[in-house]
Amino acid sequence: MTAAAPPSLLERARSGDRRALGRVLSVVENEEPGAAEILRETYAQAGRAVVIGITGPPGGGKSTLVSRLVGAYREDGSRVAVVAVDPSSPFTGGAILGDRVRMQQRALDDGVFIRSMASRGHAGGLSRTTARVVTVLDALGTAVVIVETVGVGQEEVDVVRVADTVVLVMVPGLGDDIQAIKAGVLEIADVLVVNKADRPGADDAARDLAQMLTLGKGRTPWKPPIVRTSATTGEGLQDLVAAIARHRAWAAESGEHDRRRAGAARAEVEAVLREALVRRLADRIGRDRLERVVERVARREVDPYAAVDELLAE
Amino acid sequence: MTAAAPPSLLERARSGDRRALGRVLSVVENEEPGAAEILRETYAQAGRAVVIGITGPPGGGKSTLVSRLVGAYREDGSRVAVVAVDPSSPFTGGAILGDRVRMQQRALDDGVFIRSMASRGHAGGLSRTTARVVTVLDALGTAVVIVETVGVGQEEVDVVRVADTVVLVMVPGLGDDIQAIKAGVLEIADVLVVNKADRPGADDAARDLAQMLTLGKGRTPWKPPIVRTSATTGEGLQDLVAAIARHRAWAAESGEHDRRRAGAARAEVEAVLREALVRRLADRIGRDRLERVVERVARREVDPYAAVDELLAE
Incomplete structure (x- = not known):
């Protein structure tokens, strides 16, 4: 037996070693020595993953929906990662206990990698750090990366722009104050979800969204579909997966996908x-x-x- | 009568011409030609205003409280400005109609200047632009500048750091999801407010906050007081004004004030x-x-x- 050099951290991460992957991401996130080398080595291999952003105000059931989406994308055995930038998400330690337990069950699945981003202390900005973490996950063999953020702040809106497809999750009856928030994020949404669609007011919420869409002048000819879901029962999930796939196909064909990637490269x-x-x-x-x-x-x-x-x- | 050069935009703004002031701020906010000159000319004269940040999740009654604070600081005739960076604030066009009408009444007062910051499109970041707007208001004779932001996103937390004293406004019974947000902003708060203190759950909210404060290790020996207010009735407002003044006095004496200003200068x-x-x-x-x-x-x-x-x- 000849002595071979031990596999590098990157090689171990690529072959599915979750601890190695976690370590690689920490180096990148905290800009530790070696961060630039990791990005240099991974950049060329990235660009293949499906990157989905999920945003919306807190209390909308985003995390339960993310957990459901992870299940759907895992069905064909693909590696899936969740990058949580939402302080109210159970993935980052927020939210109520029941949610957190549900997420931990997902975390036991070897093909699922969950990463909570610290929401503070990113010298170059949270959105840039998130983009780098997504690049590394993509390059190291993750097929689907879901970025979860709370769509209320400017930085959080910028974060979700790393995604190829942005899903905005609203719920009926959150009141005027929270509804006011959606004006800013509506323009970056590719797919709109009315979650908790069994609640009273779901029809009103869907109609309001439809109306706001007709008012706003789209940047592109894509008309964001409005999907109704119930994350707790799983209702509407297949419609959501289909809507995301349709947007992806449209973006690839229309050149929108390339435009977004070019914007990300410039930044x-x-x-x-x-x-x-x-x-x-x-x-x-x-x-x-x-x-x-x-x-x-x-x-x-x-x-x-x-x-x-x-x-x-x- | 000799022909004098017409007074410059800056001179007009300094003498209380509100349209001129609005124009000066637009140049700075949008980085139009002349922005650097305005900042060069005003920087040395700034540093005298009392700068107060008001933050907290949407739906907490921040704007009504800001409106009350404006009234309190106007009593001695000082010029007061509100810089609203909160998309759900009536100052920026969000929130419900009643609030907006109330704010417009304030806006009729000649000694009150209200500025809504666009929440998008600041190349150098919203927090830097806000800091510059505050510097100009300060230099041009505003005695009190109140910066209102929604304390849920990273960028918004950074924005409020421009203030000498940061007031975090919470309300009873907003639920776990929104409560989770406060962990991030609690560490930057100098004064805590439980607004809508007549609502059920106010005692619980105050107790929860007090407990979180004992858990967290403060950066400084200052212990943020917890003030109960009812913005609609005005109850507790004098306590809040007094708490802000006490923090200001402590910050000046302890050197915290200078440390924050040095941090702002470095940025x-x-x-x-x-x-x-x-x-x-x-x-x-x-x-x-x-x-x-x-x-x-x-x-x-x-x-x-x-x-x-x-x-x-x-």
């Missing part, structure tokens, strides 16, 4: 560029010098523009 | 630096060249890191 190049430029400059002028300038700005002895002019003039 | 210098560096590079290598690289990354012919190495090597 990533610009982010890496900014980081590299600031690092180079900081190396050249020194952290101390930068700190002294920041202190003078904090004391308002100099404005930030003059300070930067000064730094760049050196 | 601003770094943002301006990144912009300047990217602009310089884009000028040098040309937009076309950058676009071609982005296209190759989108086709995954090259990874973003290699692409940036290539751009910087030229």
